[in-house]
Amino acid sequence: MVDKILVVDDEISLQETLAYNLKKQGYDVLTTGDGNEALEMAREQKPNLIILDVMLPGIDGFEVCRILRKEMATPVLMLTARDDEIDRVVGLEVGADDYLSKPFSMRELIARVKAMLRRVRLIREEIDQQEAQDGKRKSEILDFDNLRIDMTRREILVDEKVVPFKPKEYELLTFFAQHQGQVLSREMILERVWGWDFIGDSRTVDVHVRWLREKIERDPANPRRIITVRGAGYRFEG
Amino acid sequence: MVDKILVVDDEISLQETLAYNLKKQGYDVLTTGDGNEALEMAREQKPNLIILDVMLPGIDGFEVCRILRKEMATPVLMLTARDDEIDRVVGLEVGADDYLSKPFSMRELIARVKAMLRRVRLIREEIDQQEAQDGKRKSEILDFDNLRIDMTRREILVDEKVVPFKPKEYELLTFFAQHQGQVLSREMILERVWGWDFIGDSRTVDVHVRWLREKIERDPANPRRIITVRGAGYRFEG
DNA sequence: TGGTGGATCAGTAGGATGTGCATATTGTTA
DNA sequence: TAACAATATGCACATCCTACTGATCCACCA
Numbered sequence: 001m002v003d004k005i006l007v008v009d010d011e012i013s014l015q016e017t018l019a020y021n022l023k024k025q026g027y028d029v030l031t032t033g034d035g036n037e038a039l040e041m042a043r044e045q046k047p048n049l050i051i052l053d054v055m056l057p058g059i060d061g062f063e064v065c066r067i068l069r070k071e072m073a074t075p076v077l078m079l080t081a082r083d084d085e086i087d088r089v090v091g092l093e094v095g096a097d098d099y100l101s102k103p104f105s106m107r108e109l110i111a112r113v114k115a116m117l118r119r120v121r122l123i124r125e126e127i128d129q130q131e132a133q134d135g136k137r138k139s140e141i142l143d144f145d146n147l148r149i150d151m152t153r154r155e156i157l158v159d160e161k162v163v164p165f166k167p168k169e170y171e172l173l174t175f176f177a178q179h180q181g182q183v184l185s186r187e188m189i190l191e192r193v194w195g196w197d198f199i200g201d202s203r204t205v206d207v208h209v210r211w212l213r214e215k216i217e218r219d220p221a222n223p224r225r226i227i228t229v230r231g232a233g234y235r236f237e238g
Numbered sequence: 239m240v241d242k243i244l245v246v247d248d249e250i251s252l253q254e255t256l257a258y259n260l261k262k263q264g265y266d267v268l269t270t271g272d273g274n275e276a277l278e279m280a281r282e283q284k285p286n287l288i289i290l291d292v293m294l295p296g297i298d299g300f301e302v303c304r305i306l307r308k309e310m311a312t313p314v315l316m317l318t319a320r321d322d323e324i325d326r327v328v329g330l331e332v333g334a335d336d337y338l339s340k341p342f343s344m345r346e347l348i349a350r351v352k353a354m355l356r357r358v359r360l361i362r363e364e365i366d367q368q369e370a371q372d373g374k375r376k377s378e379i380l381d382f383d384n385l386r387i388d389m390t391r392r393e394i395l396v397d398e399k400v401v402p403f404k405p406k407e408y409e410l411l412t413f414f415a416q417h418q419g420q421v422l423s424r425e426m427i428l429e430r431v432w433g434w435d436f437i438g439d440s441r442t443v444d445v446h447v448r449w450l451r452e453k454i455e456r457d458p459a460n461p462r463r464i465i466t467v468r469g470a471g472y473r474f475e476g
Numbered sequence: 477t478g479g480t481g482g483a484t485c486a487g488t489a490g491g492a493t494g495t496g497c498a499t500a501t502t503g504t505t506a
Numbered sequence: 507t508a509a510c511a512a513t514a515t516g517c518a519c520a521t522c523c524t525a526c527t528g529a530t531c532c533a534c535c536a
Contacts (some may be wrong), residue, residue, distance in 0.1 A: 026491095107516090107536060108398055115437045122425040154421040166524060167469030169493095206482065229484070231517070404513055442515055444493065459494095468492070468523075483532070491524075501514070506507100 003117050006047040008038040008064065009079070010056055019053065021106045022113070026124040035059030042068060049116055051109075052096070053079045073118045079104075096169055122212055138206075142177045144238040147225070149177055154234035155217075163215050168193070172208050173216070176226065185233040209234060241355050242266040244285040246302065247317065247416050248294055256289065257429035259344045260351070270440040273297035287354055289318045289347075290334070303334050313354045315347075349433065363454060380415045382476040385454055387415050394454075406431070410446050411454070414459070414464065414474035447472060 005022055009015045010033035019029045030045055032038050035056045042050060050068065055059035065076050078096040098112055142149040148157040154170065156163050165173070175193050176184070186202040194204075213220040227235045243260055246379040247253045248271035257267045259307040268283055270276050273294045280288060289304065292299040303314050318332040336350055378389040392408065394401050403411070413431050414422070424440040432442075447466075465473045 111437045111439075111516095114439060118425055118428065118440060122423075122429055152420050153473060154470055168525065200526065201528085203482085204529085207484085207526075210483065210485095217310075230481070319478070406514070438514095439516065441493090441517085445495085445515075466493070477536100479534105479536090481532105481534085483527085484530085485528105487527090489524105489526090494521080495519090497517090499514100499516075502512080504511075505509090 003027060004030065004045065005113065006038065006041055006045065006050045007031045008035070008051065008061070009033060009053040010058065011053070014053075014105050017106070017170050018109070021110065025110055025113075027113075033057075035061070035064045038064055039067060042072065042074065046072075047074060048120065050074055050076045050081055051113070052076055055081060075120060077112060077116060077136065078107075095116060141176075143179070144225075146179075149174060158216055165215070166211070168208060169215070172205075173212055176212075176234070180236050180238055182233045189233070193218040205234075231237050240266050240282060241286040242263065242268065243280055243351070244276065244283065244288045245269045245273060246273070246289065246299070247291040249291070255344070256347070259348065262418075263348055263351075265351075267284070271295075273299070273302045274437065276302055277305060280310065280312065284310075286358065287351060288312055288314045289317065289351070290314055313358055315354060319329060322338055353433070382415070382463070384427060387412060396454055403453070404449075407448055407449055410443075411450055414450075414466075414472070418474050421467050421470050421473045427471070443472075 005027045007015055007018045007022070007029060009031075009135045010017065012033070015031050019031050022029045030041055030047060033056070035058055038052070041047075046126075052065055053059045056064070061078060066080065068074065068076060075097040077139075078099040080099055081102050098116060100109060100112065125237060140151040142151070146159045146231060150157070151174065154169065156165050156173065172189070172194050175189065179214055189205050190198050190202060209226055210220075213223050213226055215226055217223050225237055227237060229235050243265045245253055245256045245260070245267060247256065250271070252376045253269050253271065256271050260267045261324060268279055268285060270279060271294070273296055276288075277291070279285075290303060291448040294302070299316060303316065306312065306314060318337055318339050321389075336354060338347060338350065364419045379431040380387040380389070382396050387393075388395070389412065393410065394403050394411065408428070409431050413427065424443045427443050428436050428440060447464055448458075451464055452462050456464055463475055467473050
């Protein structure tokens, strides 16, 4: 859930400064001063954003960025020393998403990082919405007997009355409702609701299922909506 | 319905860079490096926006823009190399709608393009509305109980009394009011009210929401109009 | 009846929001 | 243009809310 940032710079002092300040902002930070290692780390760790100095020993920042571009959509913020590099950086040739000319203030860097990550989140949201719409759920309202999910308002109604839901509960229920009748394994649920990078116990799902049952089942002890499928997962019935 | 953009620049590399990035944004792109050809293409293809470099062989960008102005209302974004050209560009003499000094970031260019196209669409909408008024008098007044937003006069009334609003507040409230009942994420709000290239903290939204509440809520501490939806954003109720 | 998987519970660290103030930015006026 | 005013943004702290963990108890099935 925490954004991971890869910092690529061979100047140790700058590298440390960046890492320190980014960590202070609550990001996970990976660092390296080597271009090839950067590529490797990007592939394996899948950071949410990459900060890349143009000047690197061996394979330079331009080249690293070019290669990254072909493999992933991770946003890249380039650090340039000379103004005349800017054109190449943001242009077709290299394709960075943003740049900062040295010297820059940490404040500005943080601002850009935040903005870039925000943009990515926005895009993801839009895609989700689109997918949800494509999934022939033309209506944003899911109806099941005395249960209604209004995705536009992000509200859940039981017996015509609004029931307050915690964010995770809401997302979990929504996921269930969109896969009515299918058995969903805990792994699948964790991946789709919690995210692919969730680290933790799959018991977590159980707990949330329990909360859900409290709210949407007439008799939570004998669930009829969220059925336990022993050894497999859960199945949501209308 | 996709916007068509004509790029006029004789530097092939820049031309390609522009085309690549604009296409990535989903625009249809036409290119040429010649002033006369640009005029021809503008007449025939009727692009929605023209990006025009000042420096062109033969008939220069200034001249092209002047001629275009007499024939069509298509917005023109000029690219200038020297700062001292700016005055002429946007002034009466040439009449471009906006300009960018080289070097510029692709990010900034895209931002301007979007802004310009948005403006055009807005104007078109306004004309449509005006035309519609003859027949159906489409309301530009949003009414919610003791809150009234008069978009024509750009005024907000609470309990029949005009309340002064800061520009951003007004825009934010308007955006909310036009999406009554929908949950709007901070990301979405920033993009639509602040602009997609906003650099900064998403807490900014919180602060503005707070100011709004001070003005339009009976009890700002227990808001009934602008509801926070934890983990998701805000929702405006009538 | 033993073993495996599921349900339950409650404490706690961390996350999200509200709020006041400091600072930056923009616009205006003399 | 300088000084000022209005507005916007950043920051830090207080507060409230959630999600996750880990232990323990329970139900089902061989």
